[in-house]
Amino acid sequence: MSTVTPSLLSLVESTAETRLVGDDAQLAATLANSARHGLPPISITPLHGQHLSLLAQLVSARAVLEVGTLGGYSAQWFARAGARVTSIEVDARHRDVALENLRAAGVDGAEVVLGDALDVLPRLAAEGRVFDLVFVDADWGLQADYFDWAVRLTRRGGAIYVDNAVQSMVEDGEDGVTREGSLVARVGRDERVRAALVPTVSVRKWDCESEFVDGFLLAVVL
Numbered sequence: 534m535s536t537v538t539p540s541l542l543s544l545v546e547s548t549a550e551t552r553l554v555g556d557d558a559q560l561a562a563t564l565a566n567s568a569r570h571g572l573p574p575i576s577i578t579p580l581h582g583q584h585l586s587l588l589a590q591l592v593s594a595r596a597v598l599e600v601g602t603l604g605g606y607s608a609q610w611f612a613r614a615g616a617r618v619t620s621i622e623v624d625a626r627h628r629d630v631a632l633e634n635l636r637a638a639g640v641d642g643a644e645v646v647l648g649d650a651l652d653v654l655p656r657l658a659a660e661g662r663v664f665d666l667v668f669v670d671a672d673w674g675l676q677a678d679y680f681d682w683a684v685r686l687t688r689r690g691g692a693i694y695v696d697n698a699v700q701s702m703v704e705d706g707e708d709g710v711t712r713e714g715s716l717v718a719r720v721g722r723d724e725r726v727r728a729a730l731v732p733t734v735s736v737r738k739w740d741c742e743s744e745f746v747d748g749f750l751l752a753v754v755l
């Protein structure tokens with residue numbers, strides 16, 4: 534077997550991206566416009582977008598809730614699966630760029646709600662909103678709180694996807710990983726869901742030292 538090196542992993546990732554996703558002018562335009570407006574380059578990758586879009590398709594998602602819009606890149610992947618996206622963003626500049634990008638991409642009906650997620654999520658629950666899939670991609674320290682609201686906002690059989698769950702545990706260090714209040718401890722005690730933690734690797738983040746290893750938490754609401 535070949536030795537695993539950054540360049541070999543990079544080839545695997547770029548080949549899969551070319552073969553399975555291909556070039557997409559609209560998505561590239563979204564990233565370029567976000568960069569022009571000075572948004573940080575922290576959107577999901579194209580393969581990750583495809584993965585989330587497939588997941589939305591698998592749960593026949595008509596309504597997707599996203600926590601953390603940035604420039605609306607991941608929101609477009611959900612729209613491609615045929616879902617209507619509601620996305621929460623705390624930064625008004627990010628919200629404005631996302632709306633511009635979504636309009637340019639011809640995404641109809643996407644809703645970008647400006648506000649702190651922990652204010653907006655209870656409001657959506659009080660309005661009786663229900664989603665097929667919730668994608669959590671905002672501040673890592675609050676993942677467990679977002680998850681708790683996500684369960685209340687997701688239909689039975691729907692899915693919750695918490696991005697960067699592995700990195701957030703790694704950042705917490707050994708004591709943080711095993712503490713009772715951690716994301717996996719709280720989700721593990723939660724009888725409303727079944728969940729798994731899925732570690733991933735991406736050489737796109739090889740330069741960020743440990744960040745090339747990450748992973749997500751996926752749960753299904755019972």
Ligand SMILES: C[S@@+](CC[C@H](N)C(=O)[O-])C[C@H]1O[C@@H](n2cnc3c(N)ncnc32)[C@H](O)[C@@H]1O
Binds near residue numbers: 601605622
């Ligand atoms: C990693 S980016 C989201 C990337 C986006 N999902 C994508 O892949 O295109 C995280 C976003 O969450 C937003 N955010 C951070 N804290 C938040 C909060 N408390 N409530 C709502 N949004 C928040 C940030 O402003 C940032 O735009």
